Amino acid sequence: MFNVRLQLLISPEQRRRLEAEAKRRDASVASVIREAIDVHFGTLDRSARLRAVDELGAMEGGHFLPPDELSRLIASEREEFLDLPAQP
Secondary structure (H helix, E strand, O other): OOOOOOOOOOOHHHHHHHHHHHHHHOOOHHHHHHHHHHHHHOOOOHHHHHHHHHHHHHOOOOOOOOHHHHHHHHHHHHHHHHOOOOOO
């Protein structure tokens, strides 16, 4: 829930770039700004990230693919979706 208001001044060029990015994403300018803040400053502190790593390491079951196999699967599905010839 967003409940803290922030007012800032930006240049016309910054506003133009924000609006263009928001339009490209079909999103609001505010959501683009919030995402940029999260990307730049992060969303979790170090202890929360370490806890998440521990929880992932403790997971059991399920089907996990090695990174190279996962990349091939994603590329194959993307090519199928775009109807492109498969890459070796």
